[in-house]
Amino acid sequence: MRPIARLGGNAINARVVIHGGIAYVSGIVADDKSADVAGQTRQILARIDGHLADAGTSKYRLLSATIWMSDMSKKDDLNKVWSAWIDPANPPVRACVGAELSSATTLVEIMVTAAID
Amino acid sequence: MRPIARLGGNAINARVVIHGGIAYVSGIVADDKSADVAGQTRQILARIDGHLADAGTSKYRLLSATIWMSDMSKKDDLNKVWSAWIDPANPPVRACVGAELSSATTLVEIMVTAAID
């Protein structure tokens, strides 16, 4: 059996699960929810950078991303921050859709997978 | 080519797809939709236990979970049942967001992946 490593998180979910050369990262939200969409997205991507580093990988090896926004009319604000973060030579596949999130001030949630080996 | 096994389901979707040592399970809803969020979540997790067993794995080898709820204000009700089911040493990564589901009485839908080998 190939091993499974679980990093961080709590009894509800791991922050990162590693299996078969892939890092799966939980849906990440911003810590400071007083920030706007751009600010929350920046916080989330910085957290994802950290989680990917913990897993021994980086944004340069992203495979897929699912993004949920509480207000899709703010998608351009998200995309500006996203585009500045993504390596344009190595973008993941992506879906971005609207959804009610875990609190009224949670504006963005992002879940990614990345290759390790 | 690595083989693909498809278990259960119908002409629209398989219940479980197995490939490359991973079991992919379809989004599962409760059979008895008169139940509340806690009751529907219990039914779903019991069905997922069965599907994982059919695939030769179990909740102890979960990789990821996506949870959709028709009313995110009931997330605590879901989490109580979820936490009692999950092995706290082996939680998957997870995202839980609000969404309109397939009927007005469908309160929760859960889609998971788990490692087999």
Next chain:
Amino acid sequence: MRPIARLGGNAINARVVIHGGIAYVSGIVADDKSADVAGQTRQILARIDGHLADAGTSKYRLLSATIWMSDMSKKDDLNKVWSAWIDPANPPVRACVGAELSSATTLVEIMVTAAID
């Protein structure tokens, strides 16, 4: 390190990412958004056929599909087109939920993965 191939798309997302014998396809929407749910679904599935072919695979090796609809009351319209497209011997796992999509006329978005090797 196993190689990652990225096909099409732009600096925000690749259209297809290939890694570890799996093709990940971005969430696909219809080009002609004046079409109804059935028409948009047909356009999307034709685009997915093309993306899978580019990746060296096909709908016969689908693993999973996530479908978002702006109006779940039209799910039967989607399912008719979906069922006619899917190989009934080789359906993927699937979840289909409601979500606000990227424009008011975007009625359906579909994201799939498929096995290559």
